[in-house]
Amino acid sequence: MEHLSHLQLDIPDSPLPRIIIVGGGFAGIQLAKGLKNKKYQVVMFDRNNYHTFQPLLYQVATAGLEPDSIAGALRPLFKKQSDFYFRMARVTGIDVKEKTVKTLVGEIDYDYLVLANGSKTNYFGNQNLMDKTFPLKQIPQALDLRSHMLQNFEQSVMVKDEYEKDALTNFVVVGGGPTGVEVSGALGELKKHVLPNDYPELDFEIMKLHLVDAGPRLLAAMSEKSGEKALKYLEKFDVDVKLNTLVQDYDGQKATLSDGTVIPARTVIWAAGVTGNLVEGIPENLIEKGRVRVDEFNRVPEVDGLYAIGDVAIMKTEQLPNGDPMVAQVALQQGKLLAKNFVNQLKSKALVAFSYNDKGSLATIGRNKAVADLPKFHFGGLFAWFVWMFIHLISIIGFRNRLVVFSNWVWNYLTYDRGTRLIIRTFVKDKKARTKQT
């Protein structure tokens, strides 16, 4: 969409107050659904026509699932929702005084504006890491990583130089949170069960997996026990876990760590942090740690009609003194509650303050193993793995997606096969030419 002057927003005027939602992720979808036929006009913007179930993105990257399994078109979710408009358009900025939203296809006024545009990968200002590592936040990025990885293996059977063969088959995963741990486990599985069948000429001992984290343990947001178990499971997959270590630089060929180690690796996966996906026009004093400050009703303080929900918002309450965690559960709950509060407001009822209902967290490590922290207890192993599968299956939006994911998992489990190891996107060295943040 390069020339957009021929487009216009053209949202019909409505006697109802207009709520604009920026972003069709977990938070935005819940909010819009909760507002169905509730005497508001609802306009949703997203740069994609689909929502992504991010917790399973790593399985797309590691050839376990196709994109249609973990993504769904947005429009069908709002079928027959009256006075609802979806527009696939990038929001470029907001003007909180004029109460307008600026997009690539024009401006539009709002009565209420809800920022629900989630988070983006945080490179902490390191341009090399930004240019040369693979993030894992969006479907095109996951497909890029998949093609890159498989293409490297095709090259590895043709490469002359031993050092280069090493680099082609090595992987460095940066960040020991759920994404980093899960992608490392999936790579371990590929190494152990899938790739050796495809490349009998290759000695898979040379494929080295490294997981690097700056902190003293894995899964910092989960219980200490879960972190320890994850470490144990990963080591069984021959993943070399380096804690208290930073990746200081990466030139596309080798990664330099803070302990002096230099790892030849053509693939560095960056899962070391996210930050709010902010738009232009949010007053500076309301931004904290890259997120927008909100009160317990998800209202942005001091700004009339402005709200933020999900990852992009930071809410500090008695219950959450360090701010709410950037996880799907918070986004879902805030989206749902804000819809209710918009309705309460119309009926002049009292607003309900947000209170986080932590349902627990889970991370899976390859075949058969997972760790789980539920509110009352935590556990690991095979049972946690079943719980993980069950929770993720019921969390995916759409019965079709559930069916597809389930059949793929059963297939992959029974056959040790990955159906989707096709190199469809051409490997492009220059990351700028790749689909970054599109």
Added chain:
Amino acid sequence: MEHLSHLQLDIPDSPLPRIIIVGGGFAGIQLAKGLKNKKYQVVMFDRNNYHTFQPLLYQVATAGLEPDSIAGALRPLFKKQSDFYFRMARVTGIDVKEKTVKTLVGEIDYDYLVLANGSKTNYFGNQNLMDKTFPLKQIPQALDLRSHMLQNFEQSVMVKDEYEKDALTNFVVVGGGPTGVEVSGALGELKKHVLPNDYPELDFEIMKLHLVDAGPRLLAAMSEKSGEKALKYLEKFDVDVKLNTLVQDYDGQKATLSDGTVIPARTVIWAAGVTGNLVEGIPENLIEKGRVRVDEFNRVPEVDGLYAIGDVAIMKTEQLPNGDPMVAQVALQQGKLLAKNFVNQLKSKALVAFSYNDKGSLATIGRNKAVADLPKFHFGGLFAWFVWMFIHLISIIGFRNRLVVFSNWVWNYLTYDRGTRLIIRTFVKDKKARTKQT
């Protein structure tokens, strides 16, 4: 793969004679499988690491299937095949005197060379058509078309100009062969059953479907009855079929037909012809209609050790005075037979001449309708549609693919839904920047 000098082919020397197969399509796969552990060293080249089931490519383009349904990785097909080497590398030329194959990663000698690199889209020298229309021969092309089409609908609800809205929602399909007929039917189904749910703001009367063919009837390679039935079925889907008509030019905005009609359309699908996918170095006098001449043993005349099978070969025999048709059945049968003849040759047995076993042809037109020409009789309608589904399901390589395709079809049929209408590849206006013939 831009810098390839660091790569080498590195195929081990073998006491066995070396057969090089260029292309892992229907013909090449059958040949390589037939040579399993048969006292030949087999080396296969393909620019992709997967084979494509082309008859269903149009369903990927029209959001009915994901790529993993109709494509499968090549390597697993040759698991445990001894002295077999697959290399993902583009073949740039051959030297039939020196008996070498040139690839982007180096040269390699052969004892026998089998060209099995299929066909490519034929634009008959028209650069505008080549630059601006959508071909439908490969998976990236199908994905490009899908994203383009869906992106146009997203734009159509925002466009100011009525003429442009028309162009965004109009489709011109060029070529009334099976691909052209099937893609037109699939577009008709999208118009009737799928898209109106997504875009309630749009009046789908403006979405016009045109199928243009230079000849006097549809499905020229099938029976006259089938051509007539296909026409009737397409007209029920509001497809405007123009016979005896050429697309003379297309500037990306409007298509100009030979009868003077000008159709505003942002999407022109080019399914009007294919030609052999020739490599450099084939003696000119052996090329006929863009294909390589072969005798009834698929040997290229006058050239020692050179063979061609499938679409890239043209074989004129008493049975096939105009040359063998460029269809999957011929490719499969020639690949299989050539493997047998290679074995016969080793055993000093007489070679078996090719004789085409025409099992009939089929084309489907949207939901519930198909036409079938079997050797003894032809029929259409719902039963033909079931036969079409059955034949295609059993023809897809791999049990997993069959399962995925089948579940998708059942789902799409029961729900009138298409699960995969995600815009994942960004719409790029300049086709050269798109994945053309990659």
